[in-house]
Amino acid sequence: MKALKIASTNALLYLLFQVLLVRSRADGSTLNTTRLDCGVRKLALEFAKSINNDQGALRHVFDALRLSDLCRVQYDEEDIIASTDRKLRHVEKMDTCSKEKCTYVTSKASDKDVNRDGSIDHPWHSIHEAIEFARSTPKFRTIVLREGIHYLNGKTLNLDQRDAGMTIRGYLGEEVWISGGIPLNVDFEETGNGLFQANISDLLQEIHIPSLVSLFTTNRRYFRARYPNSNPEIDQWGYASFGRDVYSINGKYAVEWHKPKPSSPPNITFVDLTKSNAGIPIKNNSAMPGYNWYTNGYGGSCAKVWGDNPSYWCSNSCQGGWAFVDAGCAERGRPQIPVGLSYNLTAQATKDFKMKNLSGGILHAWHSQSWALHMFNITTHDPINGKLRFGKGGGRQGARNWCRCDECTYAGLWCGQHQTPSWNDERLIGGSWIIENIFDELDSPGEFYFDKSTNMIYVKANSTMDLKDFKFAILDRLINIENTSNIWISNIGFKDSSPTYMKEMSAPSGGDWSLHRGGALYMERVAKITVNNCTFRRLDGNAIFLSRKTRHVTIEDSRFEWIGESAIATWGQTKEFDATDNNIPMFTRIIRNIFRELGIYQKQASAVGHCKAALTTIRENIMFNMPRAAINFNDMVGGGDIVERNLIFNTCRESGDHGPINTWDRLPFLTTLRDGVNASFDPLVRAIRKNFIFANYGASQGVDNDDGSSWYHVYKNLWYASMGFKMDYGGHDSIFEDNLVLSYPYDGQQCFTMDSFNRNNFTTNAHIVRRNRCFIGLGNKMSSGCGDPTCASPYPESKESLELIGTHRDTCSNAKLVLSSNKYFTPSGQGKIQLDDGLFTLEDAQTKCGMDTNSTVETLPNEMQILESVREMIREMNENNRNMFFESRDPSSYN
Numbered sequence: 013m014k015a016l017k018i019a020s021t022n023a024l025l026y027l028l029f030q031v032l033l034v035r036s037r038a039d040g041s042t043l044n045t046t047r048l049d050c051g052v053r054k055l056a057l058e059f060a061k062s063i064n065n066d067q068g069a070l071r072h073v074f075d076a077l078r079l080s081d082l083c084r085v086q087y088d089e090e091d092i093i094a095s096t097d098r099k100l101r102h103v104e105k106m107d108t109c110s111k112e113k114c115t116y117v118t119s120k121a122s123d124k125d126v127n128r129d130g131s132i133d134h135p136w137h138s139i140h141e142a143i144e145f146a147r148s149t150p151k152f153r154t155i156v157l158r159e160g161i162h163y164l165n166g167k168t169l170n171l172d173q174r175d176a177g178m179t180i181r182g183y184l185g186e187e188v189w190i191s192g193g194i195p196l197n198v199d200f201e202e203t204g205n206g207l208f209q210a211n212i213s214d215l216l217q218e219i220h221i222p223s224l225v226s227l228f229t230t231n232r233r234y235f236r237a238r239y240p241n242s243n244p245e246i247d248q249w250g251y252a253s254f255g256r257d258v259y260s261i262n263g264k265y266a267v268e269w270h271k272p273k274p275s276s277p278p279n280i281t282f283v284d285l286t287k288s289n290a291g292i293p294i295k296n297n298s299a300m301p302g303y304n305w306y307t308n309g310y311g312g313s314c315a316k317v318w319g320d321n322p323s324y325w326c327s328n329s330c331q332g333g334w335a336f337v338d339a340g341c342a343e344r345g346r347p348q349i350p351v352g353l354s355y356n357l358t359a360q361a362t363k364d365f366k367m368k369n370l371s372g373g374i375l376h377a378w379h380s381q382s383w384a385l386h387m388f389n390i391t392t393h394d395p396i397n398g399k400l401r402f403g404k405g406g407g408r409q410g411a412r413n414w415c416r417c418d419e420c421t422y423a424g425l426w427c428g429q430h431q432t433p434s435w436n437d438e439r440l441i442g443g444s445w446i447i448e449n450i451f452d453e454l455d456s457p458g459e460f461y462f463d464k465s466t467n468m469i470y471v472k473a474n475s476t477m478d479l480k481d482f483k484f485a486i487l488d489r490l491i492n493i494e495n496t497s498n499i500w501i502s503n504i505g506f507k508d509s510s511p512t513y514m515k516e517m518s519a520p521s522g523g524d525w526s527l528h529r530g531g532a533l534y535m536e537r538v539a540k541i542t543v544n545n546c547t548f549r550r551l552d553g554n555a556i557f558l559s560r561k562t563r564h565v566t567i568e569d570s571r572f573e574w575i576g577e578s579a580i581a582t583w584g585q586t587k588e589f590d591a592t593d594n595n596i597p598m599f600t601r602i603i604r605n606i607f608r609e610l611g612i613y614q615k616q617a618s619a620v621g622h623c624k625a626a627l628t629t630i631r632e633n634i635m636f637n638m639p640r641a642a643i644n645f646n647d648m649v650g651g652g653d654i655v656e657r658n659l660i661f662n663t664c665r666e667s668g669d670h671g672p673i674n675t676w677d678r679l680p681f682l683t684t685l686r687d688g689v690n691a692s693f694d695p696l697v698r699a700i701r702k703n704f705i706f707a708n709y710g711a712s713q714g715v716d717n718d719d720g721s722s723w724y725h726v727y728k729n730l731w732y733a734s735m736g737f738k739m740d741y742g743g744h745d746s747i748f749e750d751n752l753v754l755s756y757p758y759d760g761q762q763c764f765t766m767d768s769f770n771r772n773n774f775t776t777n778a779h780i781v782r783r784n785r786c787f788i789g790l791g792n793k794m795s796s797g798c799g800d801p802t803c804a805s806p807y808p809e810s811k812e813s814l815e816l817i818g819t820h821r822d823t824c825s826n827a828k829l830v831l832s833s834n835k836y837f838t839p840s841g842q843g844k845i846q847l848d849d850g851l852f853t854l855e856d857a858q859t860k861c862g863m864d865t866n867s868t869v870e871t872l873p874n875e876m877q878i879l880e881s882v883r884e885m886i887r888e889m890n891e892n893n894r895n896m897f898f899e900s901r902d903p904s905s906y907n
């Protein structure tokens with residue numbers, strides 16, 4: 013875990029110090045980071061073209077790489093078309109569907125007639141009707157949706173065993189959407205100032221209204237009226253985001269986050285797996301004893317926040333960075349998740365609250381270390397004293413407790429510890445916050461407020477055209493697929509779902525995540541489900557959710573854009589540490605998708621949130637623009653996953669202490685996947701290979717192998733603005749080889765950083781780091797919040813600090829990390845390794861400690877030579893890869 017670092021930037025500083033962006037090298041020549049950065053960005057676009065041929069998506073990649081404004085590269089449409097056309101396989105142009113198998117659904121009122129029979133001329137009026145028909149006439153296994161928006165009118169589509177073998181698809185060449193909303197065909201009345209209102213009681217009859225609704229137009233998201241004003245789709249307010257204090261209220265204006273009263277401590281499950289327990293194999297391969305334990309807590313004070321599911325973070329024995337905070341909460345029976353807030357009555361940012369009706373509002377506040385956003389339902393507001401009280405279920409959106417001023421060294425400057433005279437301050441530390449769903453804050457175009465008690469909707473319209481185009485989102489689950497198999501869904505867009513962040517949430521396993529078991533497309537106990545060529549755009553909860561047991565679910569050639577929470581999340585089920593019944597998602601394939609602009613509301617969200625699942629393949633996806641990790645491995649249940657040939661950049665934009673691929677492995681699970689028979693705590697290896705990853709925005713490493721992460725094989729990856737291999741705490745049995753690492757200074761974990769390994773068996777459990785090339789000290793420090801060298805620190809790091817190629821927490825005579833045949837490049841041409849008993853030159857490490865044999869350190873070459881290595885690496889990454897476009901599409905599915 014790293015300490016929080018706030019980046020500072022400012023255009024003037026940038027201009028003043030631009031000359032320093034050119035790093036002087038020992039031989040007096042220079043490395044131009046502008047040219048290096050632009051060169052890497054251009055090559056990232058080339059790599060994108062080699063893994064995806066969606067022209068529209070490639071345009072977004074071009075924009076997100078900022079090739080135009082940072083590098084003055086013109087968008088070359090013809091080049092994109094030429095490069096993608098070459099890869100297009102045969103695409104069906106005509107929709108041919110046999111009359112005997114296909115049944116049609118229209119979205120248009122004008123096509124609706126009473127004599128409907130599902131034929132192309134007399135289509136069904138709703139997907140529900142078509143499904144009823146197909147169930148009664150089983151030879152009809154293909155439902156074809158015609159052009160337009162198919163509204164579900166408040167009724168989730170439930171597919172079950174009767175629907176096995178079904179295809180639901182859009183008519184070829186037509187734009188087809190399924191909406192979780194209802195169209196607001198009402199007349200709005202203008203009340204002045206661009207405000208409009210409508211009574212929608214009549215529309216809502218017999219429709220279940222969730223506690224939080226959303227509002228969309230065809231191409232826009234409206235948002236619950238908020239303070240401060242911002243557009244949540246684009247404005248970032250993470251702890252190091254440059255616009256943080258514009259788009260949110262600084263944490264210091266929370267005078268006090270009220271702690272809940274103590275109640276009964278949770279019951280604890282605890283098994284020390286290093287001791288022999290009847291019938292359970294021993295696990296003692298982590299050098300951190302706590303990662304050889306299985307533990308969780310449930311009931312009592314814990315249930316008051318996270319409900320009935322047991323949570324690792326409710327145990328008094330949980331482990332990891334700041335876990336003592338969570339363990340202490342368990343022991344005291346007092347979660348550190350606030351139940352109210354006293355805000356500052358006089359500060360500019362908050363003084364107007366006392367005039368406003370805030371009850372019914374939702375307060376969003378960052379965890380004190382920006383690990384998650386926690387939401388609280390405001391039930392009462394005492395304006396005289398500036399006090400808010402929160403309702404039940406508040407704050408469970410992250411699995412970790414907040415720190416108190418007296419517990420955490422990073423305590424805010426406003427904490428009593430920092431005052432003169434100082435006092436022992438036990439208040440909770442929270443990050444920046446906002447309030448939404450407040451009628452009195454309806455003042456900015458794009459905002460709305462829905463009053464559930466009167467069914468009145470109020471909007472501050474951005475354009476009067478929007479008034480005719482509203483979709484009122486009331487469903488968070490559009491399609492529910494359970495107990496069935498062989499379903500094919502393609503050429504369909506999904507939109508307009510309502511948010512789930514105020515619904516049940518709890519910790520799926522030992523990672524930091526809290527998760528809601530739900531999504532717009534939800535699957536449980538299913539096999540062979542394919543989602544192909546679909547678009548998931550502007551959904552407020554998770555887009556796709558795989559729950560408990562799923563097999564062979566394929567999600568391919570699809571687009572995920574502007575998603576409120578995660579794009580794809582999984583959450584299997586285990587019996588405590590026993591996963592041998594494989595009641596988890598297995599053989600999931602996530603291929604050639606585009607994931608962008610995710611985590612709009614819950615910022616602890618990812619393109620793939622991988623919780624309790626095994627044997628997942630994540631291949632040739634492009635993932636960018638999100639607040640936290642692109643892929644989050646919350647645990648290791650079974651393993652055997654493959655992450656390959658993905659392009660990942662602009663992640664962790666709003667949070668720190670995280671990576672583009674982030675992994676945690678704090679809890680052991682028993683699996684039989686190694687040989688299919690014998691239960692063991694050793695999972696299959698998880699491979700991460702041939703990926704092109706930017707760890708910009710201070711995302712530290714391409715793969716942040718955090719607490720306990722073990723059994724990784726990370727090879728042939730290209731990492732930019734990234735440090736090398738990380739194993740800070742208790743990991744073992746991983747291999748990091750043949751990677752190319754381009755590292756800007758960050759926090760000194762330059763090419764590798766290793767904790768110690770299990771002394772009983774370090775010869776077998778130690779990590780192996782070999783044949784990597786690490787280019788160290790490429791420019792100045794790029795901290796959290798900073799995505800490219802133009803906002804790097806103006807001050808160069810010291811020559812000495814950039815000579816540190818790696819650290820290993822063990823002594824020279826004991827160091828068993830297996831290092832060899834690496835090539836290091838540093839500005840001075842010198843390399844040093846930090847061991848527990850001293851700082852050793854590479855040569856001393858080799859001769860005295862027997863470490864890093866056959867490795868070399870040289871002076872950093874210039875940017876042109878580095879770019880040549882990058883090009884060469886991409887060539888290698890592209891070798892032996894079949895052209896995989898549409899490889900899995902089954903033409904028979906069109907019938």
Ligand SMILES: *[C@@H]1O[C@H](CO)[C@@H](O)[C@H](O)[C@H]1NC(C)=O
Pocket residue numbers: 031034044045046047
């Ligand atoms: C670095 O490269 C950029 C882009 O080619 C160029 O505009 C700039 O002048 C170079 N800087 C120096 C100091 O050479």
Ligand SMILES: *[C@@H]1O[C@H](CO)[C@@H](O)[C@H](O)[C@H]1NC(C)=O
Pocket residue numbers: 103104182184185186187188503504545
């Ligand atoms: C994907 O779906 C769109 C409609 O949404 C359609 O126009 C296009 O032809 C489909 N692509 C393929 C390869 O089937």
Ligand SMILES: *[C@@H]1O[C@H](CO)[C@@H](O)[C@H](O)[C@H]1NC(C)=O
Pocket residue numbers: 211212213214466468
């Ligand atoms: C909204 O319309 C319903 C039904 O038409 C009516 O009963 C109700 O009083 C109206 N509400 C308001 C606030 O005007």
Ligand SMILES: *[C@@H]1O[C@H](CO)[C@@H](O)[C@H](O)[C@H]1NC(C)=O
Pocket residue numbers: 276277278279310311312313
């Ligand atoms: C702990 O477990 C005991 C025995 O099952 C039960 O009586 C008690 O209510 C539980 N405590 C909590 C806090 O859930």
Ligand SMILES: *[C@@H]1O[C@H](CO)[C@@H](O)[C@H](O)[C@H]1NC(C)=O
Pocket residue numbers: 267356357358359360
């Ligand atoms: C409220 O904010 C003002 C202005 O920043 C500050 O001077 C004052 O000390 C704050 N009051 C409290 C109670 O924190």
Ligand SMILES: *[C@@H]1O[C@H](CO)[C@@H](O)[C@H](O)[C@H]1NC(C)=O
Pocket residue numbers: 223224389390391403404405514
């Ligand atoms: C807010 O809390 C109240 C009382 O605990 C509850 O009735 C209401 O449903 C909650 N609202 C949301 C959006 O969760």
Ligand SMILES: *[C@@H]1O[C@H](CO)[C@@H](O)[C@H](O)[C@H]1NC(C)=O
Pocket residue numbers: 232243457458474475
């Ligand atoms: C308002 O409309 C303009 C023009 O279409 C658009 O650029 C802008 O982003 C919109 N604002 C919001 C908040 O949707």
Ligand SMILES: *[C@@H]1O[C@H](CO)[C@@H](O)[C@H](O)[C@H]1NC(C)=O
Pocket residue numbers: 772773776
């Ligand atoms: C070390 O690991 C090997 C291979 O897994 C195993 O056979 C041996 O028993 C282990 N030794 C100890 C002391 O745990």
Ligand SMILES: *[C@@H]1O[C@H](CO)[C@@H](O)[C@H](O)[C@H]1NC(C)=O
Pocket residue numbers: 783833834835866
């Ligand atoms: C030494 O390292 C180079 C690459 O860095 C490798 O090709 C060679 O095989 C290594 N030699 C030994 C003996 O490991």
